[in-house]
Amino acid sequence: MLLEVTxxxxxxxxxxxxxxxxxxxxxxxxxxxxxxGAGKTTFMxxxxxxxLPDSGAIRWEGxxxxxxxxxxxxxxxxxxxxxxxxxxFTIQDYLLYIASxxxxxxxxxxxxxxxxxxxxGLWDIRxxxxxxxxxxxxxxxxxxxxxxxxxxxxxxxxPTAGLDPRxxxxxxxxxxxxxxxxxxxxxxxxxxxxxxxxxxxxxxKDGKLTLTGTTQELTASMPEQVWRCTVQREQxxxxxxxxxxxxxxNTADGxxxxxxxxxxxxxxxxxxxxxxxxxxxxxxxxxxGADHDIL
Amino acid sequence: MRxxxxxxxKKTVSRTGGRIALGxxxxxxxxxxxxxxxxxxxxxxxxxxxxxxAVQKLRAAQxxxxxxxxxxxxxxxxxxxxxxxxxxxxxxEDITENEIAFGRLQGIYEIRSLINESYAEGFRxxxxxxxxxxxxxxxxxxxxxxxxxxxxxxxxxxKDQFTEAEKAWLIRRYEELDTPFFYDYVKGWRRAMEYxxxxxxxxxxxxxxxxxxxxxCEYQSKAEAVFFASAYGRSRAVSAKVKAGLLTVTGIYxxxxxxxxxxxxxxxxxxxxxxxxxxxxxxxxxxxxxTMGQAYVLVLLGGYLGCLFLSGLTMLVSAKTRSSxxxxxxPFGAVFLPSFLSFIQxxxxxxxxVLLPNRLLDMGTTLGYFYLYPVGGQLHGAVPLLLILYTALxxxxxxMQYVEYRRLSKK
Numbered sequence: 289m290l291l292e293v294t295x296x297x298x299x300x301x302x303x304x305x306x307x308x309x310x311x312x313x314x315x316x317x318x319x320x321x322x323x324x325g326a327g328k329t330t331f332m333x334x335x336x337x338x339x340l341p342d343s344g345a346i347r348w349e350g351x352x353x354x355x356x357x358x359x360x361x362x363x364x365x366x367x368x369x370x371x372x373x374x375x376x377f378t379i380q381d382y383l384l385y386i387a388s389x390x391x392x393x394x395x396x397x398x399x400x401x402x403x404x405x406x407x408x409g410l411w412d413i414r415x416x417x418x419x420x421x422x423x424x425x426x427x428x429x430x431x432x433x434x435x436x437x438x439x440x441x442x443x444x445x446x447p448t449a450g451l452d453p454r455x456x457x458x459x460x461x462x463x464x465x466x467x468x469x470x471x472x473x474x475x476x477x478x479x480x481x482x483x484x485x486x487x488x489x490x491x492x493k494d495g496k497l498t499l500t501g502t503t504q505e506l507t508a509s510m511p512e513q514v515w516r517c518t519v520q521r522e523q524x525x526x527x528x529x530x531x532x533x534x535x536x537x538n539t540a541d542g543x544x545x546x547x548x549x550x551x552x553x554x555x556x557x558x559x560x561x562x563x564x565x566x567x568x569x570x571x572x573x574x575x576x577g578a579d580h581d582i583l
Numbered sequence: 584m585r586x587x588x589x590x591x592x593k594k595t596v597s598r599t600g601g602r603i604a605l606g607x608x609x610x611x612x613x614x615x616x617x618x619x620x621x622x623x624x625x626x627x628x629x630x631x632x633x634x635x636x637a638v639q640k641l642r643a644a645q646x647x648x649x650x651x652x653x654x655x656x657x658x659x660x661x662x663x664x665x666x667x668x669x670x671x672x673x674x675x676e677d678i679t680e681n682e683i684a685f686g687r688l689q690g691i692y693e694i695r696s697l698i699n700e701s702y703a704e705g706f707r708x709x710x711x712x713x714x715x716x717x718x719x720x721x722x723x724x725x726x727x728x729x730x731x732x733x734x735x736x737x738x739x740x741x742k743d744q745f746t747e748a749e750k751a752w753l754i755r756r757y758e759e760l761d762t763p764f765f766y767d768y769v770k771g772w773r774r775a776m777e778y779x780x781x782x783x784x785x786x787x788x789x790x791x792x793x794x795x796x797x798x799x800c801e802y803q804s805k806a807e808a809v810f811f812a813s814a815y816g817r818s819r820a821v822s823a824k825v826k827a828g829l830l831t832v833t834g835i836y837x838x839x840x841x842x843x844x845x846x847x848x849x850x851x852x853x854x855x856x857x858x859x860x861x862x863x864x865x866x867x868x869x870x871x872x873x874t875m876g877q878a879y880v881l882v883l884l885g886g887y888l889g890c891l892f893l894s895g896l897t898m899l900v901s902a903k904t905r906s907s908x909x910x911x912x913x914p915f916g917a918v919f920l921p922s923f924l925s926f927i928q929x930x931x932x933x934x935x936x937v938l939l940p941n942r943l944l945d946m947g948t949t950l951g952y953f954y955l956y957p958v959g960g961q962l963h964g965a966v967p968l969l970l971i972l973y974t975a976l977x978x979x980x981x982x983m984q985y986v987e988y989r990r991l992s993k994k
Contacts, residue, residue: 333808336808336812337811337812338808338811338812357817358814358815358817358818359814361812361813361814361816362814364812366808366809366812367809368805368808368809370805370808371805371809372801372804372805372806372807372808372809373804373806374594374800374804374806375804376594376597376598376599377590377593377594377597381590381593384586384590385586385587385590386809386813388586388587388590388815388820389587389810389813389814389815389816389819389820389823390813390814390815391813391814391815391819394586397586433809434809437814
C-alpha cells in the first residue's frame, strides 16, 4: 500500500507552490510541517485529485491517481483546511449525505455514521444543525465525514487550526485512535500537533520537502546545539539579535532563554537535547515566528 | 442515487430562504385561486351573489344556451338580447332595474359577445353595445364574417405586415374551422387560463431562486473540496444535482398547477372542454384549431416548459459562475427584459419577442398572436415553434450542467 509522489510540481502564475516533490508514503501517520504558504495545501489538494499537477506523478499501488478517478477517491478521506459544510443540515444529515456521495449503501452508512458520531463525541447532538456547532465540533464532524468510507488514505489539512488547547489534545487523541492500518497525512504549522502522533515528519519549505524523518532523526540531523541560559533583562535584546532563540521565559533571576547555536553563547549556558520545535525554528528561522501560534 | 437526490432537494428547501419562497408560492396559489373563482351572478332582484351557489346559477343560465351554435340558436340569442334590452328594466334610469335586466342577459352573455365580434366594423374593433344597436342580423353570415373581417384587415391595415403566402395561409386557417361549432359554458377554462400566467410567472422566479443554489452551494459553503474528493463527487453526485433540479421544478410546478386547476375547475366547472377556443370571445380570432381543454393543456405544458427551461438556464449559470446571485437573475431577466425590448417597434423584433421563453409562461395570450414563421418550407404560428424550440433547448441544457460542473472539479 504505497503512495508514490514523483517530481510533483505546481505553479500559480509566478509562484512555485510545489517544487519537484518526491516521496513515498506507506501506512502510518505523516506530519507535513511548514509555515503558511509553504505549499502544504497545494500538495494535499493534488493528493486528493482536486488540483492537476503541472508535472510529475502521484501513484497509488503503481497506478496514476488521476487516471484511477473514482476508484482512487473511494480510498480517500479528506478534511480540508477550510472545511465547508451545509449550514442547514443536521450533523446526522450531513454525514448521511457525504456517505451517499462516497458511494456507501444507506443501511451501512447509517450504522457507520452512528459509530463515528459516538467516536467523535457528537452522538448526543446529532440532530443539531451544523451552523449551530462550535469550531471544535465542526472539526470533529469534519473528521467523521473523512472517516465515513473507512479510507486507506486519510488527508487532514490543518485539522487543528482555530481550536483551543483542549480541543487540540482531543483531536490528536482521536487521530491516534483512527490511524491504525492506514496512511494518514496531517499538515500543520503547529509543531506540537504532530510531535506526539506522527511517525514520520515531512518538513516543507518554499514548495520543497527539505527534510524527512522521525522526530529523533530530525533532531539528530540538526547541526546546531541547543543551549539553556539565564540572562539579565537588559541583555535580552543582544541575544535576540545575535542568536536564534526558540523560547523566552521570565524567572526571578532574569530571563531564561533557549538558544540554537553551534558555539556556546555564554559560559553559564547548559546544553539541552533538541526538540522538534528547535528543528522547526532552525529550518524556518524568521518565518517560524511570523505566526503567533506556530509552536 | 435516491439518497443523493433526496439530500440535494433537502439542501434547497431546508434553507430559511427556501422555506420563505415556498410559503410565498403557497400564498400566491391561494390568492390566484381566490381571484380566479371570484365570479358573480346577478339575481332577480338585481343584487350580486358570490360563491359556489352563484357559480352554479350562472352555469345553469348559460347551460340553457349550450348546443350547436347554428343560425337558429344565434337568431334566438339575438332576439333574446333585443327583448331584454328593450324591457322596462333595461330602459329604466334606476341602476337596480338595469342590474335586473343584466341578470336576465347572463345566459346569452357569451353568445352576445361573439355577435359583437362577428358583426364588428373591423377585425381589430370591438363594440360592447353593437348587439344592442343591431336591429337584425343575418345569422348565416355569423361564421363567414370572421373570415371576411380577417381578409379585409389583411388587405388594408395589415397589408404590409404579411407576405401574400402568409395572408393566404391565415385565411385558409380561418376557413378550415369547423362550423357551426358547439357552444357551452366555458367559464372554468377561461378563468383558469386567465389567472394562471400570474401564478406561473411568480413560480418561475421562485423556482429559479430555489434551484440557483443547487450547483453553487458547495462553493458558497466551501464544501466543494469534500464533494469533489468523494468517490461519486464528479459523476453520480453531479448527476443527482441535475436530477434534483429537474425533480424540484417538475414536482413543485405540477403540484402547483394541479392544485390550481383542480380547485378552479372544480369550483367553476369543467364544462365545455370540447368547445373550440373560438366559442369564447377571447379566442374568436385565434387561428389555432384547439378545444378549450386542449388549449388549457397547452397553457399548462407551456408553463412547465418555460419553468423547465428557465430553471435549467439558472442552474447552468449557477454551475458556470458558482454564484447563486448571478444565477437567480436569469428568471427575472427572462420575465422582465422582453417588456423593455417591446419598446423597440420593428417587425423582426416583434417576431423575436414572441419566441422568447417568457411567452411560454402565458400560452393563452401567445395563442392569439399573429406572427408566422416559415420553417421547413411551411408556415407555422409561434406556439408549435416555442414548444419544439424550448423542448430541444431544455434537452441540451441539463446535460450541459453536468458537463460544466464536472469541469470545475479539476483546475
